[in-house]
Structures are given as C-alpha cells and as structure tokens.
Amino acid sequence: MDxxxxxxxxxxxxxxxxxxxxxxxxxxxxxxxxSLGLLEFIFRIEEVFAVRIGNExxxxxxxxxxxxxxxxxxxxxxxx
Amino acid sequence: MTLHxxxxxxxxxxxxxxxxxxxxxxxxALAGRSGIRLWPGEGGAWTAAAVPGDPGxxxxxxxxxxVDRHVGLAALAVREAMxxxxxxxxxxxxxxxxxxxxxxxxxxAATVEDSYGRLHAGQRARPLTILLAMQNAxxxxxxxxxxxxxxxxxxSQACASAAAAIGEAMLALRGGRAERIVVGGSExxxxxxxxxxxxxxxxxxxxxxxxxxxxxxxFDRRRxxxxxxxxxxxxxxxxxxxxxxxxxxxxxxxxxxxxPAMPATMHARIRQASSARWNVPCRxxx
Numbered sequence: 532m533d534x535x536x537x538x539x540x541x542x543x544x545x546x547x548x549x550x551x552x553x554x555x556x557x558x559x560x561x562x563x564x565x566s567l568g569l570l571e572f573i574f575r576i577e578e579v580f581a582v583r584i585g586n587e588x589x590x591x592x593x594x595x596x597x598x599x600x601x602x603x604x605x606x607x608x609x610x611x
Numbered sequence: 612m613t614l615h616x617x618x619x620x621x622x623x624x625x626x627x628x629x630x631x632x633x634x635x636x637x638x639x640a641l642a643g644r645s646g647i648r649l650w651p652g653e654g655g656a657w658t659a660a661a662v663p664g665d666p667g668x669x670x671x672x673x674x675x676x677x678v679d680r681h682v683g684l685a686a687l688a689v690r691e692a693m694x695x696x697x698x699x700x701x702x703x704x705x706x707x708x709x710x711x712x713x714x715x716x717x718x719x720a721a722t723v724e725d726s727y728g729r730l731h732a733g734q735r736a737r738p739l740t741i742l743l744a745m746q747n748a749x750x751x752x753x754x755x756x757x758x759x760x761x762x763x764x765x766x767s768q769a770c771a772s773a774a775a776a777i778g779e780a781m782l783a784l785r786g787g788r789a790e791r792i793v794v795g796g797s798e799x800x801x802x803x804x805x806x807x808x809x810x811x812x813x814x815x816x817x818x819x820x821x822x823x824x825x826x827x828x829x830f831d832r833r834r835x836x837x838x839x840x841x842x843x844x845x846x847x848x849x850x851x852x853x854x855x856x857x858x859x860x861x862x863x864x865x866x867x868x869x870x871p872a873m874p875a876t877m878h879a880r881i882r883q884a885s886s887a888r889w890n891v892p893c894r895x896x897x
Contacts, residue, residue: 567739567742570738571739576735
C-alpha cells in the first residue's frame with residue numbers, strides 16, 4: 532500500500548478535500564481540515580495503516596508529507 | 612437593545628421527505644403528496660419518511676465533513692433560510708446579536724448507534740463522538756459556519772422540539788436578547804436500532820402493503836400509529852419592526868404525512884398564506 536496515494540485517497544474521498552490543493556507540502560489547514568478534523572484524520576490513518584500515532588508526534592504534523600513520513604516510520608515498528 | 616412586540620419570519624428553509632427546499636415541502640403538502648415509503652428501499656420491512664436521494668456533502672466551511680446526519684441536513688436547511696432572508700453572510704457588527712435556537716428530540720442517533728456498534732465490535736470510539744453526539748451538535752456548527760455569536764440554545768421536547776425552539780426564539784426576540792435568531796429543528800432517526808425501539812413501544816403504524824405511502828393516517832379512525840421520518844423545517848426570525856406579523860409555523864418532526872384530512876378552513880388559510888410567497892398551484896383536499 533503506497534502511503535502517499537492512500538493518504539490522498541482518504542483526504543479526497545472521506546474528508547472531501549479539494550484534489551487540486553493536494554500536494555506533499557500542502558498544510559493540513561490548506562486542505563480545509565481544522566484541528567478537530569485532524570483528530571478524525573489521524574484516527575482514520577491509524578486504522579488504515581495499523582499504526583498508533585502518539586500525541587507528541589501528532590502535535591508536530593503540519594503537512595501531508597509530515598503524515599506520510601510519520602506513517603512510513605511507524606509501519607515497520609507496528610509490523611515488528 | 613429595544614423590546615419588540617412583533618416578531619417576523621424573514622426566511623425559510625427545509626429538507627424533508629418531499630425533497631429539498633421549503634417550496635418543495637409546501638407545494639407537496641398542498642398537493643397531498645406523501646413522503647412515506649418502504650424503508651430501507653423497496654421491500655424494506657419498515658415504512659418511513661426518508662429524505663429522497665443523497666443530499667450530498669454539506670461542506671460546512673468551518674467544520675470537518677464528519678458531522679451527524681441530522682446536522683448535515685440541518686446545514687442545508689439553514690443555508691436556504693439564510694439565503695431566503697438575505698443573510699448569506701452576517702456582518703461582523705451584527706454577529707453578536709444573531710443567535711441560533713435549535714430543536715431535536717433524538718439528536719445524533721446515527722453517531723450514537725455507530726459508537727455502540729464499535730463498542731460491541733471491540734473497536735475504538737471515534738475521536739469526535741462526544742462532540743457529534745451532544746444535543747447541541749447542530750447549534751454549534753451552525754453558529755460556527757455562519758459566524759453567529761449571539762445567544763444559542765438547544766431545545767429537546769420530544770416531537771415538539773422544533774416548535775418549542777421557535778417559541779423560545781420568539782420570546783428571546785421579544786425580550787431583546789437578540790436582533791435575529793436562526794431557529795428550527797432536525798431529526799435523522801432512520802436507523803434499525805431506532806425503529807426497533809419505537810416498534811417495541813408499539814406505536815409504529817402498520818405498513819399498508821397496498822399503499823405504503825398511506826401507512827400514516829392522522830385524524831383517521833383507521834390510524835394505527837406513527838411513521839418515523841426526517842424533517843428540518845427552519846426559519847430565520849427577526850425582531851425588527853417590519854410591517855406584518857407572521858406566526859411561527861412548525862412541522863412534526865417524528866411523524867410525517869400528507870394532509871388530506873386537514874380541515875378545510877386550515878387548508879384555506881395555508882393556501883392563502885402560501886400563494887403569495889411561492890405561487891404554488893394547490894387544490895383543496897377532498
């Protein structure tokens with residue numbers, strides 16, 4: 532499962548983000564997801580990728596790229 | 612603020628089993644159309660007054676797309692009413708004097724049912740479950756979406772919740788608590804768990820197998836009970852001393868039917884009131 536493509540699909544299909552605004556450096560706010568929406572977004576990501584994102588990591592998320600890097604770092608740990 | 616004797620309704624919106632829009636609802640009711648059908652879908656075991664089709668994403672600007680069904684549909688009605696009232700955007704200077712009063716009997720039933728489903732499946736509850744399930748789940752996003760910082764109140768009085776909210780809003784306007792109030796009510800209780808609970812209470816109407824749309828027969832000696840439905844009547848009230856007086860109107864939230872048995876005098880009054888507003892063709896009930 533390609534992390535970035537899956538994140539893009541979730542953002543567009545489940546959170547109704549504008550596909551034209553989705554870039555790796557796009558901020559979560561740019562995509563129209565507010566702080567409460569980010570909680571739901573993280574929750575969905577945890578379900579899809581079978582990872583757990585701690586509060587410290589969650590607070591550092593600014594862009595889709597941040598999330599992709601975080602998921603790629605956590606997936607091997609979760610699988611171990 | 613000044614005290615107002617008169618309160619007027621300046622805009623209307625509705626999402627109902629007859630379709631989107633207050634005009635659609637009114638024209639359908641006057642034409643004697645019923646929004647009741649088998650649920651879920653053809654061959655369904657229940658009768659219900661569901662909103663037809665998929666109203667689509669409501670896209671509240673300030674909110675996540677994750678809201679309960681009744682809140683999402685309320686947003687559609689609010690937008691229609693705000694546009695009808697010429698209040699598509701509230702100037703900052705008027706924000707603090709513009710309130711939201713909203714009624715709901717059951718509230719966020721889908722969110723609650725989903726939460727219990729997750730609980731019994733050994734899954735985690737969604738992060739926003741509390742915010743989406745509280746009885747003010749509609750009031751808060753409506754206020755946020757339109758930038759309304761005036762008084763807010765959630766009203767829950769069973770099937771009369773929307774009517775009670777309208778009454779409370781009228782009193783608030785008369786008392787000078789606000790200059791404008793967005794008021795109405797919303798329900799979205801069409802869920803298996805909800806219908807089973809109503810059925811256990813033995814109050815649901817028996818399905819008319821030949822004509823499911825006629826399963827609900829208020830004021831009829833053959834009536835057998837109520838039909839659950841979704842409705843979002845809404846109005847924008849203003850305390851401004853505009854000419855004319857409009858009495859707040861309400862729609863039943865949890866029992867939906869057409870009005871063939873409406874007394875002729877009431878029908879005539881509605882007909883008179885509606886003809887000027889929407890210019891809808893209508894006929895007298897038999």
